[in-house]
Amino acid sequence: MPRAPFQVLVVPFRRVGDQVEFAVLRREDMNVWQGVAGGGEVGESPEQAAAREASEELGLDGPVPLYPLQTTASIPARFFAERDSWPLGTYVVPEHSFATDLTDVEIKISREHTDIQWMDYQAAHEVLRFDSNRTALSELHERLLTADLPRPVD
Template sequence: MPRAPFQVQVVPFRRVGDQVEFAVLRRKDMNVWQAVAGGGEVGERPEEAAAREAREELGLDGPVPLYPLQTTASVPARFFAERDTWPRGTYVVREHSFAIDLTNVEIKISPEHTAVQWLGYEAAHEMLRFDSNRTALGELHERLLATDLPLPVD
């Protein structure tokens, strides 16, 4: 399916006792640590793309709660090979952010990644390469501390 001009990122987290851990994944092609990330497909809504990317990159067997975050970012369209298929004048691609609760869920990373680490907030923040990932992680961390997760998306 053709790629749509938007991007998603998904920050995985899990509760271990009274602690929270966040997953960071090392991307194979760039050798950087990041959240789950990928492009939307034509006809998909951002929440559908986020759920699909999480299933693909984390090897999820069933549905898990996906929470919309307020964090957004822009990625220059010039970084995408599909740019020539998008409407004329597309110079930036909006990135939508989500969180996914993987408490008691087994994951199996895709071949897009070489490793996954479950870390506390500070260590995860330090490992992440992209500012938008760190911003979404920070928002999620604050929401979890405040017990203020939004309702999960369907």
């Protein structure tokens, strides 16, 4: 299916006792740490794309709760090979952020990544490569500390 002119980011977390850990994945093609990331497909909403990307990249066997975050970013369209198929005048692509709770969920990373690590907030914040990932992680961390997760996407 053709790629749509938007990107999604999903920050996985899990609860271990009274601690929270965040998953970071090492991208195979760029050798950088990030959350689950990918492009939407034509006809998908950002929520649908986030659920699909999380399922594909984490090898999930079933649906998991997906929480919309306020964090958004813009990525220059020139970084995407599909740019020529998008509407004329598409110069930036929005990135929509989400979180997913993987407490007690088994994951199997895809070939897009070479490693996954569960880390506390500070360690994850330090290794993430992209500002948008660090901002979404920070928002999620603060929401978890204040018990203020938004309602999950239906």
